[in-house]
Amino acid sequence: MDGRPIGIFDSGAGGLTVLHECIVTMPHEDFVYLGDGARCPYGPRPAGEIQRFALEVASHLERGGVKLIVAACNSATAAALPLLQEKLAVPVVGVLTPEAHAAVQATRNRRIGVLATEATVESGRYANAVQTLDAGAAVVSVACPKLVPMIESGTVDGALHAAVREYAAPLKEVAVDTVILGCTHYPLIRPVFERVFGRRTTLIFSAEETAREVAETLERKGIENERSREGATTFFTTGSPEEFRALGERFLQLPIGSVERVGIRELELEAA
Ligand code: DGL
Secondary structure (H helix, E strand, C coil), X not given: CCCCCEEEEECCCCCHHHHHHHHHHCCCCCEEEEECHHHCCCCCCCHHHHHHHHHHHHHHHHHCCCCXXXXXXXXXXXXXXXXXXXXXXXXEEECXXXXXXXXXXXXXXXXXXXXXXXXXXXXXXXXXXXXXXXXXXXXXXXXXXXXXXXXXHCCCCHXXXXXXXXXXXXXXXXXXXXXXXXXXXXXXXXXXXXXXXXCCCEEEEHHHHHHHHHHHHHHHHCCCCCCCCCCCEEEEECCCHHHHHXXXXXXXXXXXXXXXXXXXXXXXXXXX
């Protein structure tokens, strides 16, 4: 038994979709969520910058005494997971390998599509992860820069549907039968993807696969919390607590309560 909390971080509030799945899978665990709202979005940034931010944020969680860290951001996982695993003593689970694994298991024609941010697509890490498991699988990746701002705005309109159709077109053209939705925000518009791709395409969502991987890791390492208890979550952001709460309550559909602010300067000094 291990009563320490699990640390989860993201560039902002998007990782709450991963937290949600983790709470559903592990209701007995405590979580500490840290969103880097002051520096969101990570998706359009160069890999070196994302690595620095991710290391600062994850190191802060480790210093706070968590037992495992979830990099609940596809862009951060794509740019920085190996670095985090090298530098930190606690296990770090990212959001990329679990979906690659699920996609390889699900595909029947071995043609897999990936929709994600620019940073995630440029890293090539989904294609590598898929091809490590099945060297014969074909992967087509499309960067979707319009989607995160549109989803954060909360407006589900014709423009959003047109953008999803535009990004889906190259995948449909090569007849992929499985699509990895490799961004924290995409579960929030799940019905739009389902309509655009139809029943015959399997959609793989990061959050669900990652929660499964976290639960398995805790179990195998023997660091689960007492199963009969009810867990709690504490929230931190580097940005505005009010904005985090508003976006977070919409993302998570759960009253978030108090959100504490962690200053960027504090993170930078700790990392120095
Ligand atoms: N969390 C990011 C991801 O999953 C999306 C938002 C951002 O660009 O920071 O890639």
